[in-house]
Amino acid sequence: MSPPELTSRNWLGKAAAGAILGYVLALGISGLCYWALGAAGQGLSTRAQFTMWLISPIWCLILSFCFLFRSGLRAWAVLSLCCAPVWLALYATGALS
């Protein structure tokens, strides 16, 4: 069975998921890196700045490839499922409390 054809017609739902959840995911991953690198310190450390830079490529990649989802609904669902463990892990580090 061949997978269903992709089209650019339902771009809005997919792009919105990529823009919003893509940003949430990128921010979460930057937070995990912030914790893992021990970027916290007085003022803005170079590690902390690096985690800010990380947001850009992650967000851009998700935005570019979110069109490969079959529908806007699937994009929202799958990206939500990706965000959940990242933000749960970030919560577990105690950084969100």
Add this chain to the structure above:
Amino acid sequence: MKLRTDIVKMYKEIHGWVGIISGLCLFVAFYAGAITMFEHSLQRWASPASTLPAPVALERVPELVDKVIAADPRAAKAYTVHLQTGTEEPARVSWSIASDKRDEHAPQTTFYGALDAKGQLVVQSAGPSPVGGFIDQLHQQAGLMIGTEPGLLLMGVVSLLYAIALVSGVIVLLPSLVKDLFATRLGRNAKRMWLDLHNVLGLFSLPFHIIMALTAVVFAFHDPFYASQGATFSNAMERPARPAGKPPTPPGPPPAPVSPATVVASLAHELPGFTPKELRYGTAPNGTPSLQVRGEDPRYGNRGPNFTVAILDPATGTVTGPDYLGGQQDGWGALLTGFFTLHFGSFGGIAIRWAYFVMGLAGAFLFYTGNLLWVESRRKRERRQSGPVVQSRATRILGALTVGAPLGCVAGSAVTIAAAKPLAAVATLGLHSAIYHAVFFGFVAWALVRGSARAAIELLPGAALALLTIPLASLAFSARFETSVPALDAIAVVACGLLVLIWRATLTRVRQGPRDSVWSLEAATPQGPAPREETAQ
């Protein structure tokens, strides 16, 4: 490489739409960005001879600074000592006062201080030309004139679209990559030719474009990025690092800042190879004094567009903050400096500046060919549907904008640069902006009224003439300007010659090209083969 045809088709459509939305803004950003590669030369060309007394020797700077602060106490908070002075930086000491304290992007007035022969303070607000700053602003906000913050955010969105356009463009090209890459078919088929050019330019400059897209997203969005990090995790993680209960400021007034002569001497000892250019005495957010030194070190990439940064202890002049300093920073700092310097082209000296200049112009041309392709492919689709060719309003408008906006940008920046000479001391950022936008919107309006074909023939010589105003201004005002930059005049003449060549090619195309093209004069005239055209408006 094989890819599913529906994926390629989908990304082709996405590439077209994100491209057409962001293309004209990107053209302006890249064209102006290419000029900023030589901002220093532009400033030397554009700045009138200063009427300030000659800069005092470094040893007398404390005396000058004391007199400045006595005359204008606001200068005590932040002032800059310029170690390298010249036409483009006439004063030893300058200080800037913001018109609105709450807004860090608010326009500032800069004052320049000097001592005359009797040791009296002379203060002027007329300094070097603001045209370099205007071109920089044009680069950052594409001349959108919606304020700095909204302009940055909008350019951030444009940068995101640009990133999507890069990925989708590569996906579209992948299946035919081997077949198409080295085949540039410059023939009768105009669309094929533009597509081949677009592909070869896009693919070979892809690393440059990836750098620009990713860094531009950060430059535009770094305030929101830091704010959202702070709102979620970074503030919370930082709290334990601050020792509680300790008074934030030491008792008593801070020690007097170290004198510039001492700083220069200690830097020569501590950082051999680093040439300081300016000492920025300032005040940290917590009220304590700060000292930042900007300078050059050709051995390393620069953190800034044309400077690298050392943070010093203002009381002793020793380096305390090596984070931004090539050779002293840790690996993370070096990585960050890499991101900045790759965007600014501030590494590897003059050769890289020229390379970035060429790549910036090539990027602008890439977006122009992209727009042309959008117009060309729309045209074809309509021919299939409706038989007799009537270009849709969208195609006509975008065709006209594709001609008017880039040529308007080229002409507008040329005229506003040339205007620096006659304006001289009365030039302001606002005046340069007004001149640029008057020319830009004039070109765009002309293109919309006359249609793309006629506008191209009429506006190309206009833009060529606009470029000629630069060497003409050099000649006409040579008496009032101490420095000349012949290379800048020469580039303007070469660019003018290129536009004349393009003009001649366009004339041929307009006369001999296919009648159903948006570039055909016949299609644009009411008595042509398309009677419904234009009468419907």
